[in-house]
Amino acid sequence: MNPGPRSNSSQHEPLLRVSGLGKQYVQRRPFSPAKIALDAFQDVSLTIFPGKTLAVVGESGAGKSSLARCIALLERPTTGTIELAGTKLAALSRKALFLIRREVQLIFQDPSSALNPRLTAGEIIAEPLLIQGEGTNSQRRARALQLMEQVGLDPAWERKRPLEFSGGQRQRLAIARALALDPHLLILDEALSNLDAANQTLILKLLAELQAARSLSFLHISHDLRLVSEFADEVAVMYQGRIVEWKSTRNLFASPEHSYTRELLASARSVESILLERSA
Amino acid sequence: MEVLLQVENLDVSYRGAGPSRHHAVQHVSFEIAAGEVLGLMGESGCGKTSIALALLGLLSEEQADVSGSIQFRGEELLSKDRSSLRAIRGAGISLVFQEPELALSPVMKIRDQVAEVIHAHNDWKWERCRADAELALARVGFSDLERISSAYPHQLSGGQRQRVVLAQALACKPALLIADEPAASLDARSQGEILALLRKLQRELHISILLISHAPEVQASLADRLMVMANGRIVEQGPFEQLYRNPAHACTRAMLRTAAPASAAEDMDFEMVT
Numbered sequence: 337m338n339p340g341p342r343s344n345s346s347q348h349e350p351l352l353r354v355s356g357l358g359k360q361y362v363q364r365r366p367f368s369p370a371k372i373a374l375d376a377f378q379d380v381s382l383t384i385f386p387g388k389t390l391a392v393v394g395e396s397g398a399g400k401s402s403l404a405r406c407i408a409l410l411e412r413p414t415t416g417t418i419e420l421a422g423t424k425l426a427a428l429s430r431k432a433l434f435l436i437r438r439e440v441q442l443i444f445q446d447p448s449s450a451l452n453p454r455l456t457a458g459e460i461i462a463e464p465l466l467i468q469g470e471g472t473n474s475q476r477r478a479r480a481l482q483l484m485e486q487v488g489l490d491p492a493w494e495r496k497r498p499l500e501f502s503g504g505q506r507q508r509l510a511i512a513r514a515l516a517l518d519p520h521l522l523i524l525d526e527a528l529s530n531l532d533a534a535n536q537t538l539i540l541k542l543l544a545e546l547q548a549a550r551s552l553s554f555l556h557i558s559h560d561l562r563l564v565s566e567f568a569d570e571v572a573v574m575y576q577g578r579i580v581e582w583k584s585t586r587n588l589f590a591s592p593e594h595s596y597t598r599e600l601l602a603s604a605r606s607v608e609s610i611l612l613e614r615s616a
Numbered sequence: 617m618e619v620l621l622q623v624e625n626l627d628v629s630y631r632g633a634g635p636s637r638h639h640a641v642q643h644v645s646f647e648i649a650a651g652e653v654l655g656l657m658g659e660s661g662c663g664k665t666s667i668a669l670a671l672l673g674l675l676s677e678e679q680a681d682v683s684g685s686i687q688f689r690g691e692e693l694l695s696k697d698r699s700s701l702r703a704i705r706g707a708g709i710s711l712v713f714q715e716p717e718l719a720l721s722p723v724m725k726i727r728d729q730v731a732e733v734i735h736a737h738n739d740w741k742w743e744r745c746r747a748d749a750e751l752a753l754a755r756v757g758f759s760d761l762e763r764i765s766s767a768y769p770h771q772l773s774g775g776q777r778q779r780v781v782l783a784q785a786l787a788c789k790p791a792l793l794i795a796d797e798p799a800a801s802l803d804a805r806s807q808g809e810i811l812a813l814l815r816k817l818q819r820e821l822h823i824s825i826l827l828i829s830h831a832p833e834v835q836a837s838l839a840d841r842l843m844v845m846a847n848g849r850i851v852e853q854g855p856f857e858q859l860y861r862n863p864a865h866a867c868t869r870a871m872l873r874t875a876a877p878a879s880a881a882e883d884m885d886f887e888m889v890t
Contacts, residue, residue: 366723393803394803395773395774395775395802395803395805395806396717396773396774396801396802396803397773397774502659502660502661502662503659503660503661504659504660529800529801530660530800531660531830532657532658532659532660532830532870532871533830533831533832533870533871533872533873534659534867534870534871534873535659535660537870537873559801559802559803559804560803560804561803561804562804596805599805600803600804600805603804603805603807603808604804605808605833606833607832607833607836607860607872610833610836610837611836611857611860614836614837
């Protein structure tokens with residue numbers, strides 16, 4: 337269960353390779369046999385290398401979360417392929433998928449609804465291990481305590497329940513749970529959006545430390561370009577279900593090409609510039 | 617300046633299982649002048665939303681104990697009965713939530729959703745409410761009224777949906793708007809638009825706003841004064857720019873990210889954890 341060396345993922349092979357991915361939701365019109373097809377996203381191709389962070393930025397409704405759910409194997413894409421460390425996921429049997437799920441973990445925006453309020457902190461972190469059938473009770477508990485310490489939660493709080501934690505602490509709890517199975521890829525779906533500036537800074541710092549220590553890859557889904565620019569290696573901009581621009585963070589800021597990216601960059605302003613404009 | 621809302625010694629405590637209680641808000645006092653924007657910042661779980669719910673009279677007696685005093689236009693809200701509170705909600709004090717997807721009904725056309733709010737507060741025929749709803753939608757800056765009015769929420773973008781929610785909240789011309797993270801789910805472009813719109817409407821209609829947001833940029837563009845909360849108490853309040861330039865409390869520094877040194881952020885964590 338220890339991090340150990342990453343045998344199957346060399347630094348030069350992408351950990352995740354998504355090509356031509358698309359998801360269509362089909363809904364029945366109420367009280368009629370007619371069906372409506374909605375494309376959540378289309379023709380998305382992305383790669384993430386081990387130890388790197390890719391941010392996907394876009395407006396609510398642009399298809400970001402559907403993309404995250406498909407990559408996290410919570411939903412089957414309609415078209416395209418997902419390769420994780422060289423393995424094509426579509427070809428796998430249910431059992432093989434169950435085993436590979438541990439490699440990809442999700443952290444959601446709102447930890448208070450993502451955590452079971454009836455379980456204690458220790459049980460929440462140990463649950464993924466229990467589901468995957470790892471270790472004995474006492475081994476799982478020891479691992480949970482170790483993870484609490486790693487994410488900056490006092491192990492003495494193992495019997496507390498989610499509602500007894502503050503917002504930032506709950507997000508740490510969600511991170512500890514996501515790390516329990518020692519995944520290679522963490523998907524952060526707006527995982528910082530609910531937090532105040534102080535907690536955002538602290539959680540970012542924690543994520544950077546974890547990334548360095550475990551060679552974790554992050555797929556960070558967010559609507560906040562300014563926030564992701566602080567730590568993402570690359571940024572993909574999603575607009576109306578398609579990736580319209582995908583570049584290194586520095587290049588994106590230096591030479592944005594798509595008009596939507598330009599508008600995003602122009603609207604992200606500092607407190608200083610806002611105050612200056614208000615006093616004018 | 618005329619005081620619109622005066623809150624004194626507000627306490628909110630929730631009943632837990634057995635004799636335990638959770639004190640969400642403790643000894644909170646503040647006031648909002650007519651036409652003023654008061655910003656409210658604080659970590660999630662510090663009691664911001666409890667204050668908003670208490671102001672709207674939305675905390676049931678079975679759920680929570682509310683004590684202290686909330687005076688709105690000189691009237692004490694805490695001693696009012698349900699029906700007079702219902703008359704104030706929406707017409708005197710209204711609310712905008714963070715998630716427009718959850719605030720709007722997915723099966724009703726936009727015009728009807730706005731008309732419903734007007735219908736609830738006025739003894740008017742439905743046709744008149746619908747006509748008024750179109751005016752309310754025009755006020756929040758929709759140019760293609762025809763399309764928006766007969767659209768369903770899923771046919772609009774996130775920014776457009778938030779404008780619809782704003783049209784609902786302002787339809788009955790309230791004196792106080794409580795905006796709970798009004799721009800948090802929007803991208804920078806739509807966020808800028810909705811904030812500019814809020815500022816414009818606030819001036820035109822001369823309404824007061826209690827702005828709950830953890831984003832320093834959002835507070836900077838709207839708030840006249842700022843109030844910072846931690847663990848259910850107000851730790852600092854004053855003019856926005858003064859708090860931004862000279863924060864007295866470590867919590868304010870961390871919330872506003874005023875080039876806070878890393879060590880200050882760590883102190884902060886320790887304080888909030890305990």
